[in-house]
Amino acid sequence: MFQKLLEPFSALKNRAFAFLYFAQTISLLGDAFTWVGLALLAYQFDKDRSAIILATALTLRVTAFIIFSPFAGVVADRIDRKTILYATHFARMVVVGYFPFVTHEWQIYGLAFLLNVFNAFFTPTYRAVIPQIIEGKYYREAVGLSTATYQLLGILGPAMAGALAVWFGAKEIFWIDAASFVIAAILIILVPRHELQKGVSAESRQSSQTWTDVLHGIQLLFGNGLLRFALCIEFVSAIAGATILVNTISQVKSGLQLNDTQYGWAMAAFAIGAAFAAFFAGIYDKSKSRRVSLIGGVTLLGVSICFANFVPIVGLVILWVFAGLGQSLAEMPSETLIGENIPSADQGKVYGSHFAFSHLWWAIAYPIAGYLGTTFPTVDFMLSGLLTLGCAGITLLVFRAGSEIG
Numbered sequence: 001m002f003q004k005l006l007e008p009f010s011a012l013k014n015r016a017f018a019f020l021y022f023a024q025t026i027s028l029l030g031d032a033f034t035w036v037g038l039a040l041l042a043y044q045f046d047k048d049r050s051a052i053i054l055a056t057a058l059t060l061r062v063t064a065f066i067i068f069s070p071f072a073g074v075v076a077d078r079i080d081r082k083t084i085l086y087a088t089h090f091a092r093m094v095v096v097g098y099f100p101f102v103t104h105e106w107q108i109y110g111l112a113f114l115l116n117v118f119n120a121f122f123t124p125t126y127r128a129v130i131p132q133i134i135e136g137k138y139y140r141e142a143v144g145l146s147t148a149t150y151q152l153l154g155i156l157g158p159a160m161a162g163a164l165a166v167w168f169g170a171k172e173i174f175w176i177d178a179a180s181f182v183i184a185a186i187l188i189i190l191v192p193r194h195e196l197q198k199g200v201s202a203e204s205r206q207s208s209q210t211w212t213d214v215l216h217g218i219q220l221l222f223g224n225g226l227l228r229f230a231l232c233i234e235f236v237s238a239i240a241g242a243t244i245l246v247n248t249i250s251q252v253k254s255g256l257q258l259n260d261t262q263y264g265w266a267m268a269a270f271a272i273g274a275a276f277a278a279f280f281a282g283i284y285d286k287s288k289s290r291r292v293s294l295i296g297g298v299t300l301l302g303v304s305i306c307f308a309n310f311v312p313i314v315g316l317v318i319l320w321v322f323a324g325l326g327q328s329l330a331e332m333p334s335e336t337l338i339g340e341n342i343p344s345a346d347q348g349k350v351y352g353s354h355f356a357f358s359h360l361w362w363a364i365a366y367p368i369a370g371y372l373g374t375t376f377p378t379v380d381f382m383l384s385g386l387l388t389l390g391c392a393g394i395t396l397l398v399f400r401a402g403s404e405i406g
């Protein structure tokens with residue numbers, strides 16, 4: 001049993017992955033510092049408009065991902081991947097270093113957009129590298145470990161950033177942020193260049209048909225039945241996930257008449273559930289299609305939020321643990337399915353396309369969540385849960401009819 005618990009860490013036996021994993025971890029901490037620092041900066045800049053400033057910056061973040069990620073996947077197949085990985089870190093170091101000097105609101109928006117353009121190039125490249133550098137039997141553990149770390153840092157990162165902001169100051173936290181990107185870049189530089197170029201074909205490096213390659217990546221993404229099903233489940237789970245992120249604050253503070261502390265408990269429970277599922281997903285479902293994880297995850301997520309309007313805070317915290325479990329189980333398989341079903345030479349462009357579409361799903365889901373929370377505040381979670389379960393059922397029927405999920 002103890003050996004099973006340690007199984008996800010087996011991926012760290014691979015030296016190249018270990019360096020990349022720790023670089024990603026430090027980079028994720030840097031991202032947490034960025035957004036906590038940006039929230040504090042927005043408040044200092046104009047406290048009456050701080051929510052609008054931050055919301056606009058977050059919208060620009062998703063926009064950058066949607067626009068540039070498909071091209072990032074193509075670039076990852078043409079340009080030296082090691083250069084992309086460390087150069088995007090140094091570029092982000094420069095961008096965050098400018099935040100303490102902003103004097104106009106538009107500068108915040110410009111820097112936020114530029115920062116996430118570089119992020120849009122880093123993440124698909126990182127994901128495309130992992131299946132090439134790590135043995136097949138450890139691949140799912142590597143993805144699970146990376147995802148679990150991402151979820152845990154979603155809790156710990158902002159807390160650390162907040163503590164440092166109190167100690168050093170709101171603007172000064174951006175210097176710490178910049179330093180984190182430098183450390184991550186150095187770790188990437190230590191990875192042998194040939195390790196990161198595995199799977200890149202000469203044809204991909206020499207191609208000059210950018211739009212053709214982007215469209216080819218999208219065609220490959222949607223042309224595989226297993227990936228199509230996983231993408232549909234991702235979209236369905238985004239509806240529920242967006243409702244949790246957008247409407248939990250109203251449920252806790254207006255519905256339950258509680259304060260920010262209880263809201264923090266609920267969101268921490270959601271992140272812990274997501275991290276736990278990501279950590280053990282590879283043990284839970286070893287099937288080729290990841291069908292058990294996908295269907296089980298979206299069902300658990302939908303059922304969990306159906307009851308959220310009718311329970312006290314303790315019940316909400318428990319439900320959000322299960323919702324987090326479901327969210328990870330429903331979203332994680334896409335990444336491993338790409339690595340296991342798409343030829344190595346095409347994985348860069350497919351990971352780029354997937355990164356763009358997965359964020360497009362959330363861009364669509366956020367307005368749905370906002371509408372439900374505004375129009376039906378007393379039953380928004382129930383309606384979102386029923387919508388999630390209904391869409392999941394339709395997806396399952398459609399793909400089962402097409403014999404695409406086996």
